[in-house]
Amino acid sequence: MEIKGKNYIGYSLSSQGDRTFQSYVPAKDSFLPEHFHTATIDEVEQTMLLAKQAFGKYAQVSAAKRADFLIAISEEIMAIGDVLLERANLETGLPIARLQGERARTINQLTQFAELLREGSWMDASIDTALPDRTPVPKPDIRKMLVPIGPVIVFGSSNFPFAYSVAGVDTGPALAAGNPVIVKAHAAHPGVSDLTAQAIVKAAQRTGMPDGVFSMLYDDGFEVGTALVKHPASKAVGFTGSMKGGMALFKMAQEREEPIAVFAEMGSVNPIVVLPEYLEHNALELGKTLAGSVSLGAGQFCTNPGLVFVTKTQGLIAFTDSYKNEILKTTSATMLTAGICKNYYKLCDHAFEQEDVNKLAVSEQMSEGQNQAQASIATVSGESFIANPKLHEEVFGPFSLLVICEDTNEMLEAISHLKGQLTCSLMAEESEVNAHAEIVNQLAQISGRFILNGVPTGVEVCPSMHHGGPFPATADAKFTSVGRHSILRFVRPQSFQGWPDELLPDELKNSNPLGIFRLVNNQFSKDAIK
Amino acid sequence: MEIKGKNYIGYSLSSQGDRTFQSYVPAKDSFLPEHFHTATIDEVEQTMLLAKQAFGKYAQVSAAKRADFLIAISEEIMAIGDVLLERANLETGLPIARLQGERARTINQLTQFAELLREGSWMDASIDTALPDRTPVPKPDIRKMLVPIGPVIVFGSSNFPFAYSVAGVDTGPALAAGNPVIVKAHAAHPGVSDLTAQAIVKAAQRTGMPDGVFSMLYDDGFEVGTALVKHPASKAVGFTGSMKGGMALFKMAQEREEPIAVFAEMGSVNPIVVLPEYLEHNALELGKTLAGSVSLGAGQFCTNPGLVFVTKTQGLIAFTDSYKNEILKTTSATMLTAGICKNYYKLCDHAFEQEDVNKLAVSEQMSEGQNQAQASIATVSGESFIANPKLHEEVFGPFSLLVICEDTNEMLEAISHLKGQLTCSLMAEESEVNAHAEIVNQLAQISGRFILNGVPTGVEVCPSMHHGGPFPATADAKFTSVGRHSILRFVRPQSFQGWPDELLPDELKNSNPLGIFRLVNNQFSKDAIK
Structure with missing residues (x-):
């Protein structure tokens, strides 16, 4: 298969603009030969017109056929x-083994959505049958299910190619739900x-989907993305x-x-x-586990x-030594x-410059190649952490800050300054969980996934x-980008009132031809309605 | 029970400010004696601090006890x-019979949420059990359910007191989900x-809920609402x-x-x-039905x-005459x-002034009292409607515009100019539904509830x-304010990874002590996990 370097406007290749860019190879600090054509505003317009037309057709394609497509x-x-x-x-510097795993995950995601479509209960079908004799007014027949919303714009990430x-956690569920997808290709891996x-x-094409169900445009700047969102x-x-x-996209939208x-x-x-107590009992092992999680990928x-976050307690020195030595050993x-890469070192230096922050370890083994990140860890007191919001922000890369609190009271205060998080991990003996209810509640309130005695990496x-x-x-804590419920981002509920059985979608027909779970008169059931 | 006229900050009455206002009686154009104290910014601050503290406690209250509260x-x-x-x-001018019905509906809403809590399956509990021997990496135990989000601000409507x-479609589900509620009382019905x-x-108090689970503040301006949202x-x-x-609140938020x-x-x-065809077969009856729906309440x-929207077809004159006569007869x-009321007449006049708009009928019977709205209908051609976006906007009150299209092609073009709607009604013979797929699809795309052969009033x-x-x-088509799914506005999913059974919420325990439907390893079941 050959790289085309042109925009995919539905089934057509398009290169109306003059501006192009090339793939950068981070490990070699060099460029690959192919030129990728940045889309023009006119091409954006054509793409969205086609997507809009495709939506009318694609929304009518059965779930079984959408599953075949995936x-x-x-x-x-x-x-x-x-x-x-x-x-x-070449384009990302990620190792082949990791990429093999990621490809398998991508295939798994698509397969799971195909299975979801074939099973069908995800549509949250709900049926309330009529009561024509009810007083003072008759109750109409009302039925509800999830329906697609229209063209979805996808911005891929740099870190998971x-x-x-392009065919990842946004595209899969958006297509599964019945929406056309327009991808703005990430400029870090255009090939x-x-x-x-x-x-x-x-x-x-092979499964007979309408032209425009999928498009992809290039840009190494912001113009195309902006035009798509607007x-x-x-x-x-x-x-x-x-x-x-x-946040730029959020505001625009x-x-x-x-x-x-x-x-x-x-x-x-x-x-x-x-x-x-957990720190005391697991000092050595914890240092190793954390070093592995911090430096992964x-x-x-x-x-x-x-x-x-740790406290000044038995085991702190043993843990710190272990953590330090393990980071030193990383490559x-x-x-x-x-x-x-440049930004990573800038943010590390910025952290190291903050008051009371002390460098604890920087990985000593260097791999070959350019744009190398060394894992770095530092320490800071609980008091200084609380006083300095700059230390609460993310450093993208293998950096971690160890916040050493006087005791669990200071720890509670420190974590009460944290904003919302994808994950929080609590490392605790079981008896400690109930004894520290306020810490547990605080972590619960700010986390999407709350982990006990485990590291957050590995989704x-x-x-x-x-x-x-x-x-x-x-931007919205209600929605996940992983797992079956990620499809809920790209649908909306719709009620149908007073429609005769033969004109209803299959999901809502009396006979339940798809055999799905439905809420019938407020009871979950797979039964047909007599 | 006596009206206090003070702000309800949890269980305490508060009237720190000097500014007050009174209830207006629209039918008499007069004021009632009680004075309501507008909350101060300081009182807003106290209210929100209390709500934040209450959240920590209320989120721990069992669903069964929250049901008792409702x-x-x-x-x-x-x-x-x-x-x-x-x-x-007195405060709204709505008739007693209507208010009796609305009160019954409010009680019904609260009761339905109590039942939802007692049944429990709404929490969307999901369990994936561990696979410790999986290669290349073990699968951890992950479980998920819906959890409350924190203090919810409620702005009641003027039209449904x-x-x-105060105890309506926002407060009920927000409290049911485990969130404290702060109501900004509507200045049109403070009593x-x-x-x-x-x-x-x-x-x-009677059911032992934490102080701050509910508060209510007064303001006949925008200051208190703004401070609450911010x-x-x-x-x-x-x-x-x-x-x-x-939109003002949306932008602020x-x-x-x-x-x-x-x-x-x-x-x-x-x-x-x-x-x-429908128009031809139902001309007289349709005029009567529409007049009733337009003038209701x-x-x-x-x-x-x-x-x-109608077309120039057999039956149009009979329908228009019937519609006109029925509106003339309304009171x-x-x-x-x-x-x-003032705004209603302003918007009616504004509509009548538009090019090609002709007044068709204005109700001739006047009731006693001030602030009386007369039902008004007008006609316009499809062509003029398409050309004039001012005619696409809502007129709050008993006004309706009859758009007379040349044919169903012009009708399709006219409705393609409409924005999103709570409801769309299609009046059609069954055979016409399939014959006008484009009209049907267009209405489906813009409607939350799609009605066949029925009027939208009556939810x-x-x-x-x-x-x-x-x-x-x-503002968000994904969510409803009516029915059990309205609770989804006030929750978010949370995953628990690696927690031992005894530390998990009851909803996620192996034994399924609440007997709820759960997704266990991707299969719906009420079974316990061995």
């Missing part, structure tokens, strides 16, 4: 073969995006990235004549709070633990882009995974 | 007796609000009212350091689209049908406030009712 996408992605992994490795990108877009287009035909935005980028939702996953420091996970890794793709959290972790 | 509220409201209805009649006010607040406070402790806003008011959701129900014209329903009714309180719609009908 499976076809996963097949076409696998059919690209190793070329895809190799290109991703597959799972959170991977190009190959993936071709796979989706092939799959759409376009009246756009009905929702999916975004994974920086706080700055997410709120200022539209018709405001639309931006499901943005932004900043999270994923605090780890270690209670005294060059710290470029949204669930990277950026803050660790540097290539970061995703030159900009991210399981399963129905019970909530990957989202109170602001600013995500 | 039932106690309904009992205390009924215990006020006829005084409540009489006061509402019970069902959409009703005062009595209802006392009922809620009594119920909270307060960092506020986590969501419920609002029913005008487009202008809703989006510009906060931490943006919060405003569930605003705003403007809707609830179009009725009549296809040719002085047209002061959010589901009032403001636009009716005027008292509007809620002098401002609303059934049942699980399948979606009372919400694409912008600007509501």
